[in-house]
C-alpha cells in the first residue's frame with residue numbers, strides 16, 4: 001500500500017488526510033508535518049482511523065513512497081529537492097513556485113536522475129487532459145481568462161502599482177492582459193493556475209493571461225482556450241470556495257485527492 005507523507009496541514013492537507021482516513025484514497029497516511037503545531041493538532045483531531053506520525057520532512061522522506069506538499073512555495077524549495085535525492089516521488093500543490101524557471105529545471109533534473117515522479121494536480125482548472133493531448137502536435141495559442149469579483153483582486157501588486165480603484169468598477173472590465181510570466185508577478189493569487197497551465201502547455205512566455213474584474217460575480221471563473229493542429233477547445237469552471245477556507249477553491253482540494261487516488265489505483269482512465 002502507498003505510504004504517504006504530507007507537509008502542510010491546512011485546507012488542502014486536511015482534505016487529503018480525511019480522504020485517506022475514510023478510504024477514498026487507498027493508502028497509508030504514514031506521517032504529517034506543519035510548521036504550525038496548532039494546524040497539526042487540528043488535523044489529527046479530524047482523523048478517525050489513521051494515526052500518522054508527526055515528523056519533519058527530512059526524517060519522513062526515508063520512510064515513505066510519496067511526499068505530498070500542500071504548504072507554500074517556500075516549502076517546495078525546502079523539501080522537494082531533498083525528497084527527490086532520497087528517491088521519493090512527490091506531489092506538489094504550490095505549483096506557482098515553478099514561475100522560478102531555475103527551480104523548475106532543478107526539480108525536473110533531480111526527478112530524472114533519481115528515477116522519481118513529480119505530480120502536479122490540475123488544481124482549480126479543467127482541460128489539462130485536452131491540452132496534454134494537443135501538445136503532441138503544434139499548439140498555436142493558450143489563453144487563460146480569469147474573472148473575479150473586483151474585491152477578489154484587492155491587494156494584488158498590479159492593482160496597487162497602477163492605483164486601480166476597484167470600488168469604481170461597475171461593469172465587466174479587463175484589468176490585465178499579458179504573458180503568464182508577467183501575470184504570476186502581477187497577480188500572485190493566480191499563480192498556481194497560470195503555472196500549471198504553462199507547464200502542461202507552451203510555457204510561461206507563450207501562455208497568455210487575461211484578468212477581468214466583474215462585479216456581477218460571486219465565484220471565481222477560469223476559462224481556458226486552446227488552439228492547435230487538433231482544432232480548438234474552451235473550458236470554463238466556476239469555482240466554489242472550500243467549505244473550510246473561502247480563499248481556496250474546492251476543486252483544488254478535490255483535484256489533489258483525485259491525483260493521489262489515481263496514483264494508488266491500478267486502473268488509469270483519462271490522459
Ligand SMILES: NC(=O)c1ccc[n+]([C@@H]2O[C@H](COP(=O)([O-])OP(=O)(O)OC[C@H]3O[C@@H](n4cnc5c(N)ncnc54)[C@H](O)[C@@H]3O)[C@@H](O)[C@H]2O)c1
Nearest residue numbers: 008010011012035039070071072075093094123124192252
Ligand atoms: N495547484 C493549485 O491549483 C492550488 C490551489 C489552491 C492552493 N494551492 C497552493 O497549495 C498550498 C496549500 O494551500 P492551502 O489552501 O491548503 O493553504 P493553507 O494556508 O490552508 O495551509 C497551508 C499550511 O501549510 C503550512 N506551511 C506553510 N509553509 C510551510 C513550510 N515551509 N513548512 C511547513 N508547513 C508550512 C501552514 O502553516 C499551513 O498550515 C498553497 O501554497 C497554495 O497556494 C494550489
